[in-house]
Amino acid sequence: xxxxxxxxQALSIQEGENATMNCSYKTSINxxxxxxxxSGRGLVHLILIRSNxxxxxxxxxRVTLDTSKKSSSLLITASRAADxxxxxxxxxxxxxxxxxxxxxxxLSVRP
Amino acid sequence: xxxxxxSPTHLIKTRGQQVTLRCSPKSGHDTVSWYQQxxxxxxxxxxxxxxxxxxxxxxxxxxxxxxQFPNYSSELNVNALLLGDSALYLCASSFRSVRQETxxxxxxxxxxxx
Numbered sequence: 001x002x003x004x005x006x007x008x009q010a011l012s013i014q015e016g017e018n019a020t021m022n023c024s025y026k027t028s029i030n031x032x033x034x035x036x037x038x039s040g041r042g043l044v045h046l047i048l049i050r051s052n053x054x055x056x057x058x059x060x061x062r063v064t065l066d067t068s069k070k071s072s073s074l075l076i077t078a079s080r081a082a083d084x085x086x087x088x089x090x091x092x093x094x095x096x097x098x099x100x101x102x103x104x105x106x107l108s109v110r111p
Numbered sequence: 112x113x114x115x116x117x118s119p120t121h122l123i124k125t126r127g128q129q130v131t132l133r134c135s136p137k138s139g140h141d142t143v144s145w146y147q148q149x150x151x152x153x154x155x156x157x158x159x160x161x162x163x164x165x166x167x168x169x170x171x172x173x174x175x176x177x178x179q180f181p182n183y184s185s186e187l188n189v190n191a192l193l194l195g196d197s198a199l200y201l202c203a204s205s206f207r208s209v210r211q212e213t214x215x216x217x218x219x220x221x222x223x224x225x
Contacts, residue, residue, distance in 0.1 A: 101153030
């Protein structure tokens with residue numbers, strides 16, 4: 001079953017614009033992670049935010065977490081064509097870091 | 112420092128056949144997890160291996176089995192293949208002993224069942 005649900009399902013923006021993606025989850029979490037996947041290849045870890053954190057930055061990425069609403073958002077600023085990919089939120093559920101992923105958001109950045 | 116590697120990259124099988132996929136974890140990692148990703152979906156957890164034992168299992172039938180070797184590499188075996196087993200199979204590694212939360216993914220093996 002899917003723990004995270006991202007929205008929108010697809011997003012198309014112009015290079016230089018900001019991209020905001022949202023994720024909602026169902027159960028309480030220890031942390032929430034965002035991953036990127038290029039063209040059906042392996043996933044690349046982008047950023048992890050813990051349940052006691054509200055906001056975190058990494059380069060052009062900004063992630064927020066609202067545990068009261070069980071939601072997170074990922075902001076990519078000044079997007080580039082190379083940011084074109086699918087983005088997934090994931091939460092570790094159960095013991096030993098099993099990850100449960102949402103269905104993902106397809107981001108297209110037009111040059 | 113080599114990352115997670117998987118072989119083969121692509122595979123075509125027919126229904127009823129058996130397949131073995133292989134994964135070598137990132138150097139220093141001792142835990143391997145396998146995920147199945149159908150087209151247009153997020154990855155679904157199959158199982159996880161640590162100390163050569165299956166530690167956790169997702170909602171997959173017994174046709175899916177695995178193994179971990181003393182060097183921490185792992186195999187995923189699928190018997191009696193069905194058309195619905197066509198997917199990208201991802202291997203991820205982590206260092207369990209420090210409860211590492213981030214998982215490192217390999218490039219995946221794309222399996223097509225005809």
